[in-house]
Every structure is written in structure tokens, then in C-alpha cells.
Amino acid sequence: MDIDLTQPKMGFFTDVTLCIGCKACEVACKQWNQLPSDGYALSGNSYDNTNRLSSTTWRHVAFVEQMDRETPAASRWMMMSDVCKHCTNAGCFEACPTGAIVRNEFDDVYVQPDICNGCGYCVPSCPFGVVAVQPKAGVAQKCTLCYDRQKDGLEPACAKSCPTDSITFGPVDELRAKAQARVEALRERGTEVRLYGVDGEETKDVGPLNAFFLIPDRPEVFNLPPKPVLPSRFQPAAYTAGLAAALAMALVGAAVFRPSRERA
Numbered sequence: 001m002d003i004d005l006t007q008p009k010m011g012f013f014t015d016v017t018l019c020i021g022c023k024a025c026e027v028a029c030k031q032w033n034q035l036p037s038d039g040y041a042l043s044g045n046s047y048d049n050t051n052r053l054s055s056t057t058w059r060h061v062a063f064v065e066q067m068d069r070e071t072p073a074a075s076r077w078m079m080m081s082d083v084c085k086h087c088t089n090a091g092c093f094e095a096c097p098t099g100a101i102v103r104n105e106f107d108d109v110y111v112q113p114d115i116c117n118g119c120g121y122c123v124p125s126c127p128f129g130v131v132a133v134q135p136k137a138g139v140a141q142k143c144t145l146c147y148d149r150q151k152d153g154l155e156p157a158c159a160k161s162c163p164t165d166s167i168t169f170g171p172v173d174e175l176r177a178k179a180q181a182r183v184e185a186l187r188e189r190g191t192e193v194r195l196y197g198v199d200g201e202e203t204k205d206v207g208p209l210n211a212f213f214l215i216p217d218r219p220e221v222f223n224l225p226p227k228p229v230l231p232s233r234f235q236p237a238a239y240t241a242g243l244a245a246a247l248a249m250a251l252v253g254a255a256v257f258r259p260s261r262e263r264a
């Protein structure tokens with residue numbers, strides 16, 4: 001297969017201040033990717049009935065209610081369409097033992113279903129709780145950033161369907177410039193916002209995210225970790241502890257067997 005090395009990184013910019021919670025993105029994603037429904041149970045959590053990203057929900061619209069009883073006018077109802085972040089340093093990619101998870105020519109993190117063996121190592125390795133194994137298919141599944149559509153020059157289904165352009169798709173560099181201009185425009189109007197996944201504290205370990213967000217509050221409010229950590233960062237400490245344990249066992253063994261040899 002010929003790979004176009006001049007192809008820019010492609011990603012999503014999701015602007016939370018523009019989301020109206022219509023869930024067109026969730027539905028379009030399910031339709032295009034032929035993902036089954038998650039049932040009709042009401043969660044009781046605002047208008048959210050899918051609750052989280054899963055192996056069959058690759059876009060999840062979270063509803064965040066901030067009620068201020070003393071100053072009702074200060075109450076806020078915010079919606080955020082969450083998705084796989086397509087991390088620069090992806091925990092799922094690092095953990096996969098079969099090479100099923102790759103970076104494709106658009107620099108997006110893609111699970112190859114014909115190579116995945118369903119071991120699930122990627123699941124706890126994602127600092128964002130995104131990827132999951134689909135029990136029926138027996139493989140790990142998550143957003144592909146509509147790889148099939150991108151190859152045909154089409155934008156992903158969620159971005160195509162979003163009526164307010166809360167989700168936009170394009171070359172990551174262009175999206176970052178657009179996002180920065182949006183931050184400045186909102187700040188001029190007195191709305192305090194920040195970008196998540198461009199250059200903040202959250203990128204120290206996982207690197208910049210190809211799917212990043214404009215948020216009007218702290219990351220935790222939107223279930224985004226303020227400092228996502230890769231599990232591999234704990235490996236040196238784990239190896240050191242293992243070596244120390246092995247050394248201690250060797251010393252104990254030497255102490256136990258030396259007297260018996262002396263007696264013989």
C-alpha cells in the first residue's frame with residue numbers, strides 16, 4: 001500500500017460552547033459504523049442515556065448541569081460530545097501485544113479488527129477510559145475517526161451531522177489556529193474558556209491530542225483527566241521493585257543454604 005507521507009494529521013476540534021445536546025453526532029456515528037443501540041433505559045442523569053463511551057458508543061454527549069439556587073441566572077447547562085482523543089502517545093497503542101493498534105496515514109489511532117485478538121490489554125491502558133472490547137465481536141472497538149470515509153475524501157459522520165459546528169474536522173494545525181481564535185473571541189466577550197489537549201498540563205504525558213476540546217470550565221467537570229498518565233510510566237518503578245524483590249530472595253536463599261552446606 002502506498003502511503004502519502006505529505007498527508008497532514010487529521011483530527012477533531014470539539015467546541016463545548018456550541019453544543020446543543022441534539023445527539024445527531026451519536027446517531028450519525030452509530031448509523032455509519034453500524035453500531036448496535038445501547039437499549040432504551042433512562043439513566044436519570046439529565047438527558048444522558050448512554051452515560052459513557054463504550055465499544056458501541058464512539059461519540060457520547062455528556063450533559064453537565066450546574067445549578068445555582070441562590071443566583072438562578074448563573075446556572076449553566078452544558079453539553080459535550082466526547083470521543084477518542086487519538087493521542088500522540090497513545091496508551092492503547094503501547095499496550096497492544098499483537099500490533100492490532102496502529103497509527104494510520106492520517107495520524108489517527110486505528111484498531112485493525114482482523115488482527116485484534118480481544119485480549120483487552122488496551123482497555124486499562126487508555127488514560128481516558130475510551131476503548132473497550134465488544135463481547136459479541138470479541139475485538140476492541142473505538143472511534144476510527146471514520147477512516148473509511150477519510151480515505152474517500154469525506155469528513156467523519158459526526159462532524160458532517162453536527163448542526164452547530166460544535167464538532168469540526170480537518171488538518172490538526174488548522175483546527176488549532178481556529179480554536180485559538182475562538183478562545184480569544186470568547187474571552188473578549190467575557191466568557192472564560194480554555195483548550196484541552198493542545199499544550200496544557202494534560203499533554204505532558206500523552207502529548208497533544210488529535211481530538212481536542214474547547215471547554216468553559218475545569219477538565220474534571222467534563223470527565224476529562226487534568227493530568228492523564230500513561231501506564232508505561234510506572235514500568236521503571238515496577239522493574240526496580242521486581243529486581244529488589246529478586247535480590248532479597250537471593251540473599252535469603254544464600255543465608256538459608258550456607259549453614260546447611262557448612263554442616264555437610
Ligand code: SF4
Pocket residue numbers: 084085086087090091092093109125126127128129130131142
Ligand atoms: S484516547 Fe484512549 S483509545 Fe483513544 S488513542 Fe488515546 S489511549 Fe487510545
Ligand code: SF4
Pocket residue numbers: 018019020021022023024025026061079081161162163164165166167
Ligand atoms: S451534533 Fe453537534 S450540537 Fe448535536 S450533540 Fe453532537 S456536538 Fe452537540
